[in-house]
Structures are given as C-alpha cells and as structure tokens.
Amino acid sequence: MTPFTYARADGVADAIRLGAEPATAYLGGGTNLVDLMRETIARPDCVVDVTGLSAEIAETADGGLLIGASVRNTALAEHPAVRMRYPVLARAILAGASPQIRNMATVGGNLLQRTRCTYFYDTDGANCNKRMPGTGCDAAEGFNRIHAILGASPACVATHPSDMCVAFAALDATVHIDGVGGARTLPFGDLHRLPGDRPDQDTVLAPGELITAISLPALPLARHSTYRKVRDRASYAFALVSVAAALRVDDGRIGDVRIALGGVAHKPWRALKAEAVLRGAVPSDALFGEAALAELADAHPLRDNGFKIELVKRTLVAVLGDLAGAHA
Structure with a gap:
C-alpha cells in the first residue's frame, strides 16, 4: 500500500471540496477500496471518508424511497419498506458477500466496486486494460469462465460483481450525484459503462463527483419481485449468472415486467429485449425461454463460458415461472 493522507468530510460540500483535488478517492465502508489499495491497484494520494454523510432511508412524495449513499447494506436489506415493497433488492443484498461485509459496506460504495476478474488483481505480470490501459486483456484468451458474454469488447471481457446493482437496474x-459542477441525477442504467476501448472507466462519473443517494420509484410491480443467484458455492461467491425480475399478470397476460441480469456483462444488464417479448403475452415456460433467447441473440461466449447462455435461459425461465405462478 502506498502512503496517503486521510480526511473526514463534514458534509457533502466539504466532501466535494476535498474530492476535487487530484488523485483523491472517496471512502465508504472500504470493503473494496482498501483491497485495491493494498494490492496497489488503487493509489490515491488522499482518501476522503464520506461515511458521515446521509445514512437515512426516507419516503419520497411520490411513494418511493430515497436511500442515502452511506446506508449500510445490511440496514437496507432489513428495512421494512424494502422487504415489503422491493423484495428483489433485499434478496439481492443478502445474496452478496458475508454478513460482516454487508455490515460495513455502503450503498454508494457498492455501486462503485470494481470487477473481481483475477487478471485485474494479478499485478505480478498479467496484462489488464482495466488496471493499466493499453497493456492488453489476458482474460480474453485466458481462463474466462466467469467473464462476460454480453457487451464486452476486445479491450475487456470483465463482469460487474455487484448483486445489489442488478436489482437497482x-x-x-x-x-443522485453532486460535484463541483453542481448536482445532477442519472438513470441507474446510465451510470455504468460498457468497456469499449476504455475499460478503466467503470462509470460516467466525472473526477471528484460524489454519489449522494439512490432513489427508487413508486413501483407496485416491485412487490412481486425476486432475485436468484447461481454461483459455484452457496456462500460468499460472485454470480456466474443472476436474475432480478418483477412480474405482473393481468387477466392471464403479462401486464408488466422488469428484468436485469448479473454476471454476464461489464455492467448490470437490463434485459429490455426479453421484456418486450413478454409484455402482453400469456405466461408459459416456452414464452420465457423465447424471451431469454431474444436477449441472448447478441451474446458472444468465450472459450470457457459458453455454458452461461443455457444457464441464463434456465434461470430466467425458473424465476419468471415462480413469479407467474404466484399470480395463479
């Protein structure tokens, strides 16, 4: 770990002032940043502690929720409004990491965690454009069982590691973002980038910008939602494939649906093509499989991860089947 200075922000304005300095990193729970610093992947000159900022979960005027960026993952998963109105989010959080990490990790930090690609963490000789732009991507021809099948590029085939972010998508x-240029809001699906030729840039945040909160809309559909994570072991493993879904059936047809996939792309993957196939149709396993194949039409599996195509299909069919059955 390289030497750095530490500052604790007194508020959002103070955090933005401190964060505007070059080579500064914001520190939430530290469950990812500290690892990156220990491995000398992240080398900030200054770390700004923002854990003293908003840690509240508040009702919004339209019936949604406003979640402060410093809310701990455990607190969010256990909140009664989240468990009742957005069960997919509570289940996604509980599927991620260990209880000890969930107790430390913050919501804002979860959004900004970096890939768990082994080549990204291998600083002893592996080439990684995400870690060192222009050096190449050893994962593309290496062991790539956990890597992307959607949205990848020749520069990077890494996947986004978060479970929570799949539910948010x-x-x-x-x-909600603030910075020296002022406050702004961004649809969640626009926060994370596909790799293109700059996989080192995970998000569209400008230097020094700070995530202050995440808001959820009033979405009655979300009461009928769930999250399923398929992984190599039952405890503390990143997703090979995951599905976050919400489904409403009206008079025997799918009135509305939301689907996002994890473990398949550089960002949480909103399955818009699958949703389009499903809306207005009569639910069935055959329809769910058709929707999965529509979403996967542009998939490009690597040498070791072609199984993910069938795994996505089977998982999506199972999840949608469970949600549709709950309406029967």
Whole structure:
C-alpha cells in the first residue's frame, strides 16, 4: 500500500471540496477500496471518508424511497419498506458477500466496486486494460469462465460483481450525484459503462463527483419481485449468472415486467429485449425461454463460458415461472 493522507468530510460540500483535488478517492465502508489499495491497484494520494454523510432511508412524495449513499447494506436489506415493497433488492443484498461485509459496506460504495476478474488483481505480470490501459486483456484468451458474454469488447471481457446493482437496474432506480459542477441525477442504467476501448472507466462519473443517494420509484410491480443467484458455492461467491425480475399478470397476460441480469456483462444488464417479448403475452415456460433467447441473440461466449447462455435461459425461465405462478 502506498502512503496517503486521510480526511473526514463534514458534509457533502466539504466532501466535494476535498474530492476535487487530484488523485483523491472517496471512502465508504472500504470493503473494496482498501483491497485495491493494498494490492496497489488503487493509489490515491488522499482518501476522503464520506461515511458521515446521509445514512437515512426516507419516503419520497411520490411513494418511493430515497436511500442515502452511506446506508449500510445490511440496514437496507432489513428495512421494512424494502422487504415489503422491493423484495428483489433485499434478496439481492443478502445474496452478496458475508454478513460482516454487508455490515460495513455502503450503498454508494457498492455501486462503485470494481470487477473481481483475477487478471485485474494479478499485478505480478498479467496484462489488464482495466488496471493499466493499453497493456492488453489476458482474460480474453485466458481462463474466462466467469467473464462476460454480453457487451464486452476486445479491450475487456470483465463482469460487474455487484448483486445489489442488478436489482437497482431492474427497479429503474435513479442515482443522485453532486460535484463541483453542481448536482445532477442519472438513470441507474446510465451510470455504468460498457468497456469499449476504455475499460478503466467503470462509470460516467466525472473526477471528484460524489454519489449522494439512490432513489427508487413508486413501483407496485416491485412487490412481486425476486432475485436468484447461481454461483459455484452457496456462500460468499460472485454470480456466474443472476436474475432480478418483477412480474405482473393481468387477466392471464403479462401486464408488466422488469428484468436485469448479473454476471454476464461489464455492467448490470437490463434485459429490455426479453421484456418486450413478454409484455402482453400469456405466461408459459416456452414464452420465457423465447424471451431469454431474444436477449441472448447478441451474446458472444468465450472459450470457457459458453455454458452461461443455457444457464441464463434456465434461470430466467425458473424465476419468471415462480413469479407467474404466484399470480395463479
């Protein structure tokens, strides 16, 4: 770990002032940033502690929720409004990491965690454009079982590691951001980038910008939602494939649906093509499989991860079948 200075922000304005300095990183729970610093992947000159900022979960005027960026993952998963009105979010959080990490990790930090690609963490000789732009991507021809099948590029085939973010993508969340250029909001699906030729840039945040909150819309559909994570072991493993979904059936037809996939792309993947196939149709396993194949039409599996195509299909069929059955 390289030497750095530490500052604790007294508020959002103070955090933005401190964060505007070059080579500064914001510190939430530290469950990812500290690892990156220890491995010398992240080398900030200054770390700004923002854990003293908003840690509240508040009702909004339209019936949604406003979640402060410093809310701990455990607190969000256990909140009664989240468990009742957005069960997909509570289940996604509980599927991620260990209880100890969930107790430390913050919501804002979860949005900004970096890939768990082994080549990204291998600083002893592996080439990684995400870690060192222009060096190449050893994962593309290496062991790539956990890597992307959608939205990848020759520069990077890494996947986004978050479970929580997959649920936020399905729920049409909004990200609240502040910085020296002023405050702004961003649809959740626009926060993370596909790799293109700059995989080192995970998000569209400008230097020094700070995530202050995430808001969830009033979405009655979300009461009928769930999250399923398929992984190599039952405890503390990143998703090979995950599905966040919400489904409403009206008079025997799918009235509305939201789907997002994890473990398949550089960002949480909103399955808009699958949703389009499903809306207005009579639910069935055959229809769910058709929707999955529509979403996967542009998939490009690598040598070791072609199984993810069938795994996405089977998982999506199972999840949608469970949600449709709950309406029967």
